[in-house]
Amino acid sequence: MENIVVLGSTGSIGQNTLDIISRTDKFKLTAISFNTNIKVAKKQIEAFKPQYVCCGTKQIADQIKETFKDLTVVYGKDGIMQISSLGDSDIYVNALVGTSGLIPTYNILKSKKKIALANKESLVIAGNIFTKMAKEAGIEITPIDSEHSAIYQCIEGRNKEDIENIILTASGGPFLNRQDLNNITVEDALKHPTWSMGNKITIDSATMMNKGFETIEAKWLFDIDYRKIKILIHKESIMHSAVEFKDGSIIAQLSAHDMRIPIAYALTKPKRMELECKISLADIGSLNFQKPDFDKFPTLSLAYYALEKEDNNIGLILNAADEVLIETFLKRKIQFIHIFDILKKAVDLFEDSLPKDIFAIEKETIYIKAEIKKMIEKEFTGG
Ligand code: NDP
Ligand code: MG
Numbered sequence: 001m002e003n004i005v006v007l008g009s010t011g012s013i014g015q016n017t018l019d020i021i022s023r024t025d026k027f028k029l030t031a032i033s034f035n036t037n038i039k040v041a042k043k044q045i046e047a048f049k050p051q052y053v054c055c056g057t058k059q060i061a062d063q064i065k066e067t068f069k070d071l072t073v074v075y076g077k078d079g080i081m082q083i084s085s086l087g088d089s090d091i092y093v094n095a096l097v098g099t100s101g102l103i104p105t106y107n108i109l110k111s112k113k114k115i116a117l118a119n120k121e122s123l124v125i126a127g128n129i130f131t132k133m134a135k136e137a138g139i140e141i142t143p144i145d146s147e148h149s150a151i152y153q154c155i156e157g158r159n160k161e162d163i164e165n166i167i168l169t170a171s172g173g174p175f176l177n178r179q180d181l182n183n184i185t186v187e188d189a190l191k192h193p194t195w196s197m198g199n200k201i202t203i204d205s206a207t208m209m210n211k212g213f214e215t216i217e218a219k220w221l222f223d224i225d226y227r228k229i230k231i232l233i234h235k236e237s238i239m240h241s242a243v244e245f246k247d248g249s250i251i252a253q254l255s256a257h258d259m260r261i262p263i264a265y266a267l268t269k270p271k272r273m274e275l276e277c278k279i280s281l282a283d284i285g286s287l288n289f290q291k292p293d294f295d296k297f298p299t300l301s302l303a304y305y306a307l308e309k310e311d312n313n314i315g316l317i318l319n320a321a322d323e324v325l326i327e328t329f330l331k332r333k334i335q336f337i338h339i340f341d342i343l344k345k346a347v348d349l350f351e352d353s354l355p356k357d358i359f360a361i362e363k364e365t366i367y368i369k370a371e372i373k374k375m376i377e378k379e380f381t382g383g
Contacts, residue, residue, distance in 0.1 A: 003030040003088055004267075007054075007080075007104050008095035009044055010037040012198045013118040013144065013259060017093050018044060020264045024273065031083050033096070038063060045071065052086065054079040080104055085111045091267070093144070094119045097200050098323050099365050102126065106358045109133040109141075116266040118144040120217045124315040126354070126361055127220030141221060142266045147214055148221055149262030150240035150253035155222065156270070158245075166218055167242040167250070169234040170211040170292065171195070176235060181296070184336035186329065194237035194257045203326045207339050208292070209318070212303025216315050219307055226307035231300065233290045238279065255279065298340050302347060313354040314347055316361060320368040321346035324376070334380050346372055 008014045009032035021027050031052035034041045052072045061075040084107035091114040101119030108115045171194045189206040204210035219226045242252035255261050256277045264273040306314035325339045
């Protein structure tokens with residue numbers, strides 16, 4: 001039995017991960033972390049009886065301690081530092097969202113623990129640092145993201161030199177067939193056609209920034225020339241990605257759009273779990289593919305621009321600006337269409353080389369987020 005820690009246990013990936021853990025006797029859940037969702041966290045503590053819990057604030061920690069007297073409860077930045085470097089853990093799932101996952105990824109890799117990574121932002125911001133750390137420690141960063149799990153499964157045991165292209169599929173999001181991106185409401189943007197996910201990634205899917213981030217994620221996970229990563233729109237989200245080899249063969253992974261499949265694979269590979277997620281291709285009937293529209297979604301070009309330049313901070317900027325923009329859009333203070341302009345502006349303003357140290361990277365992220373907030377206030381709220 002392995003001791004497993006799930007960071008971000010109350011989120012969409014976190015809850016699916018706990019569902020998978022509950023179906024096997026391979027893991028003992030020793031620690032969880034969450035921010036504020038005490039209701040779900042309490043249910044998880046009752047069901048899994050972890051030894052450690054980390055939450056967002058002291059006030060929430062006190063509430064948890066009142067109910068669960070024997071539990072070690074930590075909170076805030078220090079808490080996440082402790083919980084992401086527990087001595088007796090064997091494997092970590094990083095299902096935190098956005099920049100909150102950065103330092104935990106660093107700690108996990110530093111303590112040379114196995115890591116199943118959902119937090120793609122870690123690789124978008126500092127992919128070169130993390131992949132180098134993993135290589136030096138002799139550990140693998142196992143992807144949870146469905147596309148990257150698919151690619152992983154397609155290239156597993158094969159010769160990397162034979163890869164011609166990685167075909168990264170995208171549903172296209174809710175605005176695939178909408179030409180005019182003006183006057184999009186929060187409700188429109190949160191209506192993902194195929195996947196049910198947390199708010200940030202759902203908006204990222206609507207702007208296609210998610211696919212941009214995934215292109216960067218793929219580059220680092222598979223150590224591949226970025227020019228070989230090709231985005232393909234596939235609206236049914238059944239083919240989760242594919243790999244084209246030099247003889248023209250294309251190998252793909254197909255399944256239902258249910259995150260429990262890639263999560264389970266990340267935790268049990270090369271074995272597979274029995275899951276009730278089967279699909280009938282005969283019932284689906286047909287699968288469609290089309291080219292992405294780089295003009296309509298400038299987020300894609302921005303991601304390729306980040307990949308074009310070595311050791312730059314463009315991933316950091318895109319992630320930082322994107323976090324602020326999504327928060328502001330969800331509060332209905334900016335239009336959906338503004339997200340594209342401000343992302344571009346942020347890259348123009350802050351492009352530089354990437355700091356070498358992860359704590360300096362975090363500091364730069366905080367600085368850029370504050371600057372973007374000021375810029376938005378000035379431009380859109382007359383502040
Ligand atoms: P959610 O928003 O659903 O969950 C995020 C988790 O992180 C929650 O447990 C949340 O706690 C916690 N959290 C949020 N902010 C903070 C913070 N500042 N400090 C500490 N903890 C925090 O996100 P998802 O599960 O959708 O996504 C998680 C990651 O997985 C993202 O990087 C996403 O891109 C990636 N991913 C998600 C997929 C999906 O299907 N959802 C698919 C592929 C990748 P609380 O609940 O208390 O707020
Ligand atoms: Mg994905």
